[in-house]
Amino acid sequence: MIAGLVAFITIILIGLFVVEQKGERISSSFKLDLSVFKGKFLLFFIVMLVFTLGNSSDAFLILRARSVGVSESTIPIIIAMFNLFYALLSVPSGVLSDKIGRVNVIRLGWIIYAVTYLGFALAKLPWHIWVLYAIYGVYYSTTEGVAKSLVAHIVDDSNRGTAFGLYNASMGLLALPASFIAGYLWDKVSPAAPFYFGALCSIMAVVLITLFKIEKS
Template sequence: MENREEKNNENNNIKVLGWVAFFGGLSQDMIVPILPTFYTQILGLSKEMVGLIEGSVTTVVSIMRIISGIISDKIGKRKSIVFIGYLFSAVGRVLLPLTNGAAMAFGLRLIDGIGKGTKDAPRDALIAKSSKMKSMGFSFGFQRMLDTLGSFLGPLITAGLMILFANYMDSIRYRLIFLIAGLVAFITIILIGLFVVEQKGERVSSSFKLDLSVFKGKFLTFFVVMLVFTLGNSSDAFLILRARSVGVEESTIPIIIAMFNLSYALLSVPSGVLSDRIGRVNVIRLGWIIYAVTYLGFALAKLPWHIWALYLIYGAFL
């Protein structure tokens, strides 16, 4: 009886965390398509400042993934840290409409980035703990599929809201969309708090001493490769600004992002299943080849339709 209850809790976690990812992705990608334009046209920020803000967010996300992963291992808890991470992101987004300059934009985006980085590692660990080894690729693929379906619908909702709020000043229109996206983010908090069940885990130690002994052998090699890849990986905000420079209309950016996320979503489960069959490393290699081709294409793109095609391919990489 107890085993059946544990199995039901595990299956429930996979489903609920999938919907948590859905609403998290929905909220995030209601903001992403219009954020670079908001930075440059409403706040009057330079492209250098945009790069500083979004680059710092990426850095904070990476650092917090390490820190939150270590802490969740040490205390043997996942759910509470995931909850805190999503809460930080929700707060950062719901306050974004109050932004009046670079400093506040920087601060709120960092809060969002801290939340994103905090929830990622323990959430993935919770999914792994709730999955059977033979179906782990499917479990992560299911989670990414719902995440990206949210990211597919987010830009479409934003495009609809841009039309609905067409009579408002641009500044007010953007801020209203940010507010709605922030409120959507709080749905993730409700789902985690009420429906996600903590999985039993062992506390590694009562001490929070950082153990660097894991950085050896194949893991060290993988870490270095990931470091090199991340060094060459730019913020997606620059891809949006690149699309604008090629002549893509502001009103079609959310639709392009939606198409990109649909490509990502539709290929998530098949890619997860493929990794169950041919190995994780082989699928990662394939993804990085697609990434390299895509970024070369963005460098050489000259016409708006090039951007449409490249975003479709970029979704396949992710």
């Protein structure tokens, strides 16, 4: 109920105070232009597919927390702590990306992700989960907004909306097989296996984004 009320307030604020700058209208007809799949955007898209394949649903983090003895009543508090770290560090991460480059910050975030997932794989005690969720918030702060900023940076203005649509749609679609793989590994191998796989995919993405030299100077 509270979340719905907040969402309603944002609609009012947007309607009253947000004014979009009108650009030149090119065409009134809808046309999906896949020519955006080229150059640096295509390379970044491939890297993101590799990373996302190991980025299963965060529900597996909750399952892992329960498997090492974290109580159900404590999990919402841990998630709130994660969101606090994410919120507090998002702006500094954005500032850092302006100073050292978006790719460098994303690379840092993926390394943190790999370390965090290795931690979840090896976790034995409830306090381990507290620490790992805090570090996981750091990962989110370095990748969520910065990755979208990179997309805007490496595509032309005329294709930016299409690029964002394809990027978000593809990442969303790939979340299904990523979670299926994680679930299969959890059931057939061990609860630690999905996190080893996620860490491996993250390291592979770090190597690829380094080799591809994606960001414009």
